[in-house]
Amino acid sequence: MIWRNRGVSLLELLVVLALMAVAVGIAIPILGGEGPSETELRGAARQLAAAARLARSEAVSLREETFLVVDLEHRRFQVEHMGKEQQLPEEVFLEVFTAQDDLINDTMASIRFFPDGGSNGGRITVSAGEGSERKYEVDVDWLTGRARILE
Numbered sequence: 001m002i003w004r005n006r007g008v009s010l011l012e013l014l015v016v017l018a019l020m021a022v023a024v025g026i027a028i029p030i031l032g033g034e035g036p037s038e039t040e041l042r043g044a045a046r047q048l049a050a051a052a053r054l055a056r057s058e059a060v061s062l063r064e065e066t067f068l069v070v071d072l073e074h075r076r077f078q079v080e081h082m083g084k085e086q087q088l089p090e091e092v093f094l095e096v097f098t099a100q101d102d103l104i105n106d107t108m109a110s111i112r113f114f115p116d117g118g119s120n121g122g123r124i125t126v127s128a129g130e131g132s133e134r135k136y137e138v139d140v141d142w143l144t145g146r147a148r149i150l151e
Helices: 010-031 038-062
Strands: 066-071 076-079 093-097 108-113 122-127 135-140 147-150
Touching (some): 038 066, 038 076, 038 108, 038 122, 038 135, 038 147, 108 122
Antiparallel strands (some): 066 076, 066 108, 093 122, 122 135, 135 147
């Protein structure tokens, strides 16, 4: 009896690939479902950057210091003169690096914007958790007061 090595047919290969796609489709949501999505993290960073830009604009137009106040515990932020608080998704983790004078308490901090457009500077980190690799940083330049998002 002679056995010929015919290899794998195209149909067999397609069936195996389809089964692998189904397995991956089931496994990813189960294994990767922790924390906020990349879209939520990016959206939160964009909201904070927009608020920083608004606070800078308010400081220049009103000719007085304006604060962007961030509540780390409840994941909220507010531009001082605007009144309305913005809520971030519950899953995001926030850290603020700012001047010692602008730390309100253990869970609240602010970034100060001056009438000349400058700022005391600072950085707000939006991440999937403490020590997480998935994060965006909203950096406020101390000299110009401009906010930008760093990945």
